[in-house]
Amino acid sequence: MIKTTAFTASLALALFPLAASAASSPAPIPAPIGMSEAEVAAPTVPPLLSARERAETENRLLAERLDTVIPAIMRAEGIDLWLLVAREYFEEPVVATMLDAENMHARRRTILIFHDPGAGKPVERLTVSRYGLGGLFTAAWDPDKQPDQWQAAADIIAAKNPAKIAVNTSDLHQFADGMTVSQYDKFMAALPATLRPRIVSGEGLAIRWLETRTPAEMALYPMIARTAHAVIGEAFSRKVITPGVTTAEQVQWWYRDRLLELGLDTWFHPSVGIQRKGAKGMLEGAEVIRPGDLLWTDFGITYLRLNTDMQHLAYVLKPGETEAPAGLRQGLAATNRLQDILLSQFAAGRSGNEALARARTAALSAGLEPSIYSHPIGFHGHGAGPSIGFWDNQNPDPRGAAPIRANTAWSIELTTYHAVPEWDGQRVDFRAEENAFLDGKAVRWIDGRKTGLTLIPAMP
Incomplete structure (x- = not known):
């Protein structure tokens, strides 16, 4: 393993100036191969990682992305709360990239909430489910206290009182159209009527999360x-x-x-x-x-x-x-x-x-x-x-x-x-x-x- 180059480190600061501390400890590199303008003659397959090493690397990359990309894109898009919903074996494109390497699928119904409290505070990452998803999200639902999962999500959102609530709906982009009709209807029924006009498309967030390297x-x-x-x-x-x-x-x-x-x-x-x-x-x-x-x-x-x-x-x-x-x-x-x-x-x-x-x-x-x-x-x-x-x-x-x-x-x-x-x-x-x-x-x-x-x- 080797550490990232000076170019990579400077790129990290340019990409995410608000998260320099996270960027200063990047994931290790399995092989010392840099970008090149010409393809090498007779390339050979580099050493490949074991299953455990792959999982550790994927989780490290995901943690960095959640710490850096999410705040950057939410603030760029002017969104203070982003709600994502997936069901087991029916993960929408964005949620599928946010699951840690051990959680290969959403559990039952998985609801993710990103909330930016503003004032430079860290973006909150919550999951309204029984599981914390590898420690990357805070479990925010106690079924014994509130058996209705949708009501639990609505209560959290109401307490946050966001100005814009983004959900993934899009006519044009399949990557940003993960909110199904049935899930949308259940969510809207639980959400207080005063908050429903604040629903906006999360298209920009979905695309920018997926496209940013x-x-x-x-x-x-x-x-x-x-x-x-x-x-x-x-x-x-x-x-x-x-x-x-x-x-x-x-x-x-x-x-x-x-x-x-x-x-x-x-x-x-x-x-x-x-x-x-x-x-x-x-x-x-x-x-x-x-x-x-x-x-x-x-x-x-x-x-x-x-x-x-x-x-x-x-x-x-x-x-x-x-x-x-x-x-x-x-x-x-x-x-x-x-x-x-x-x-x-x-x-x-x-x-x-x-x-x-x-x-x-x-x-x-x-x-x-x-x-x-x-x-x-x-x-x-x-x-x-x-x-x-x-x-x-x-x-x-x-x-x-x-x-x-x-x-x-x-x-x-x-x-x-x-x-x-x-x-x-x-x-x-x-x-x-x-x-x-x-x-x-x-x-x-x-x-x-x-x-x-x-x-x-x-x-x-």
């Missing part, structure tokens, strides 16, 4: 990304692929088996596709991989509650070849150029829609044929926060109207289309996806990016 999380993220890169490197090698024998779907299932061996999860079934001279579109499934094919994969892991989402390209060398055809290499270079253009348009406060429009204008002016569909990443693979385009919509979208914020992680997902001379001018799709972090001033790759095609020899 802490210094301790970002100290870990490069190791998580390196792990995913290493598994992709194994998949795109002769260890897994025998040209003329291995099918695309066999590589997909190899990924799943490899993650079982490592004790890791994936948040979506891996994709593997083939583009081939003279073949239309992406070949998948039972299609056999051949020399001369351009391979594509889309793969992501979940580790320590954080997700990766990556797309890489590989070329299967023909006998006698030592590199991919120039046209394929030029196609990837065009996609790298589009990545640079998009990153140059990241600015805290700028909407996702504006970043998309600016990047597309610059890319088209540079003679590229772009498609941009980037998104936040973190607790969810397709994370909370503004989207920057969609593969099926390159125009402004309500989901991209929110501002890009500092201290958020991103999946830079996009493609360019390029005519490959060696393939008789065939239009080829050069997809790429790598993960990055915006600290408010600059965007950095979390564990580099691919600037060359992975080469798979035709012969062992």
